[in-house]
Amino acid sequence: MNIVFLFLLVFGFSHCAVDYDQYDDEDLALSIPKDAVGVPKEFRRRVLKEMAIRQKPNDIPKNRCYCNYDESICGKNMTCVKMDGAACYHAVEEKYNKHEKRMETQHKWGCATLERGSGASHLTCNSWRAAHHSPKSIGCCYEGNFCNKDLVPPPYVHHHKEKVLQEEDNSYNETNSSFNNVINGIEMFFIIIAVGMIAFGVVWWAYRRRSRSAKEKPVSLSTESSYWDEKRAMMEDSGSGSGQAALLQRTVRQDLTIIQTIGQGRYGEVRKALYRGSYVAVKTFYTTDEDSWKNERDVYQTNMINHENILQFVAADIWSEEDSMTKMLLITDYHELGSLSDYLCREETLTTEEALRLIHSCLCGIEHLHASVQGTGSFRKPEIAHRDIKSKNIIVKRPNVCCIADLGLALRYQNNEIIPQKYNVQVGTKRYMAPELLSNTLNPQDFSQFKMADIYSMALVMWEIVIRVEVNTCEEVSALDETAADHSASSGIGESISSSDNYSRIQRHQKPKVESPASLKAKPYMPPFDGIVHNDPSFDDMREVVYVRKVRPPPELAWKKVPVLHKLSKLMEDSWHAMPHFRHTALKLKKETTKLIEMTDRQKQQQGKEMFQQQDSCLVESATNRYAC
Known part of the structure; x- marks a missing residue:
């Protein structure tokens, strides 16, 4: 009996072992519960691993x-x-x-x-x-x-x-907790109901009043960019075919009252309008120039772009006129003095100080565009190249103060890449294009070359401003010559002004020989290369003049007689150099013009002191004569 039992036991073990090895792969496909009892741990681990792999076929x-x-x-x-x-x-x-x-x-x-x-x-x-x-x-x-x-x-x-919702919720919880701790009983139950009804009525009244005031409250121009951020997701495309159409229940265009057309360009027209009690400039784009509208809108919404010398952005919108044509709007601050080109075309000429401050404000705006500014946290302003600097794209905000406008062709350099990624290198106004653009030798991989092209264009704008200066050379030289030596010790550039051609020293010796004041008459406004190329020059014309013949706008000989104008002419020559790496940066030009402004301010203070002393001596002399009589 024992022998039979032992035989059956050995046969059973061997049979089980054969079955397990033979059907090991098939058992993996069985749906065994994870918490099954009696399953070997190693077997269950392999089953669960296989099931996890099948449940995540994309686990790469x-x-x-x-x-x-x-x-x-x-x-x-x-x-x-x-x-x-x-x-x-x-x-x-x-x-x-x-x-x-x-x-x-x-x-x-x-x-x-x-x-x-x-x-x-x-x-x-x-x-x-x-x-x-x-x-x-x-x-x-x-x-x-x-x-x-x-x-x-x-x-x-x-x-x-x-914050308001938290305070209301916190106040409600504290009040409710206070009632639960103090009030107990049937009598207090009715008091709670009464107080609750009163509170509900007060809250409902406050809610209705707040909703009504929110609808009636106008949005100021300074907060319109925030309003645009709320609508941005719905306004990514105009419906022209390049993206999904978007309909707004309330658009900025409905609050605009168009007054008149004040300008026209290659992208559309600019109109003066009334927007919630303030005058604004409305730049209209057609759907064929949607990319330019998007780019300018995005540049204006760049972090930390706001600056005194950058045109203030108000809002953007997409609008369909009565003729069913979709137009894109870009709304900015309105300045009645218009563009710098219009400002220079006036009959009134400029003084040296006015020209200097106009140039300085333009350079401040360009320097802010070119600079990369690190803000708090992850906020950072990228480097921006304008790519279409000219007097028509500069707005005069008020006398002696300008701001940079028209950023439709601008490029941003952020995270070691240029935005937008698709762009054309040879763009801008041909009259103001740098020689490396005309010769197609600009390296688009080096973003600093785009900024140097802006400097070349700004040098031409500086020339446009300075030729409108009318100044009495004798008065300017005699006044500035007295402060030039002191300025050379303090600012570092006065020596080059006062010692160039030894002109100031000669003037001090020759000043008694001057019999009649000489004056530098301002020329009427003219664009750069006027008389060399026609009004609408072709690309080949400008390439021949600027790149091949290396022609630049001629300086006036009389500028050498005025230290400030002479220094500005030297800055122009350095800034429109044929080689981009020889040009000054916007920061360098900004610092140099700041020193010139400080020098002219000291000269004016010195003139005021001398005038006061002269008047004081005249009063003393007249009083003495009266006493003698």
């Missing part, structure tokens, strides 16, 4: 996103797997901590869903543009490989009501 590096949800979503390694074409996201939200009584930032990382029909996650990734009850934002990336781990979401768009 480009589809992996960083995830901080619980293990049911992210697993133990804080990783989720997105679908091909979907995005990884980093979402932030401000939550009010009732216990700590402060706002706390909550971060969520994960995988966005793949939207049917779009092949991407547009709705999820653009949800930050819409209004939310609490401040929240989301940033997306499609590269995978945990690209969302260091991703910085866009700043909050809507958060001005959150």
Whole structure:
């Protein structure tokens, strides 16, 4: 009996071993519950691993996103797997901590869903543009490989009501807690109902009043950029065929009252309009120039672009006129003095100081465009090249103060790349184009060469301004010569002014011989190369004149007799040099003109002191004569 039992036991073990090895692969396909009892640990581990692989067929590096949800979503390694074409996201939200009584930032990382029909996650990734009850934002990336781990979401768009909502919620909780601790009984129940009804009525009345005042409150020009940010998602395209059409329930154009047309250019026309009680300039683009409108709008919305010498942006909009033509609007501040070209065409001439301050303000605006400015946090202003500097694209805000306008051709250099990525190198006004643009030798990989092309154009604008100067050379030289020596010791450029051709020293010795004051008559306004090329020169004409023959606008001989004008003429010659790397930077020109302004200010103060002393001596002399009589 024992022998039979032992035989059966050995036969059973051997049979089980054969069966397990033979059907090992087939068992992996069985749907065995994760918590099944009696399954060997090694076998169950292989089954679960196979099931996990089949559940994540897209588990490759480009589809992996960083995830901080619980293990049911992210697993133990804080990783989720997105679908091909979907995005990884980093979402932030401000939550009010009732216990700590402060706002706390909550971060969520994960995988966005793949939207049917779009092949991407547009709705999820653009949800930050819409209004939310609490401040929240989301940033997306499609590269995978945990690209969302260091991703910085866009700043909050809507958060001005959150503080009020928190205070109301906090006040309500404290009041409710106080009632729960103090009031007890049936009598107090009716009091609570009565107070609740009164509170509800007060809150409802306040809500209606606030809603009505919000509708009636006008949006100031300074906050219109914020209004545009709220509508930006709906206005990315005009419906001309390059993007989806967008309809706005309320547009900026409906608040505009067009007054008159004040200018016309290659992209459209500029009109003066009334916008919520203030005059604005409305630049109209046609759909054929939609890219230029988008680029100028984006440049005006660049971080930290606002500057005294950059034209102030108000708003942008898309509008369909009565003739069913879609037009794009760009709204900026209006300045009645018009462009610098119009300002120089007036009959009135300029003084040396006026010309110097006009040039200085233009250089301040260009220097701000060219500079890269680091702000707080991740905010950074990129380098910007204007690419169409000319007197018609410079606005005179008020006497002696200009601002740079028309940024439709501008390029931005951000994160080691040029924005927009598709651009044409040889653009701008041909009369003002630098020789490297005319000869097609500009290196587009070197962004500084675009900025040097701006400097060349600005040098021509400086010449346009200086030829409108009318000055008494004897008075200017005798006055400035007295302060030139002191300026050379303090500013570092006075020596070059006072010692060039030894002119100032000769004037001091020859001043008693001057019998009648000589004057430098201002010439009527003329554009650069006037008389050399016709009004609308061709590209080949300008290439022949500027690049081949190396012709530049001629300086006036009388400028050498005035130290300030002589220094400005030297700065012009250096700035329109044929080689870009020999030209001054905008910062250098700004500093040099600042020194010249300081020198003229000291000269005016010295003149005032001498005049006061002269008047004082005359009074003493007259009093002495009266006493003698």
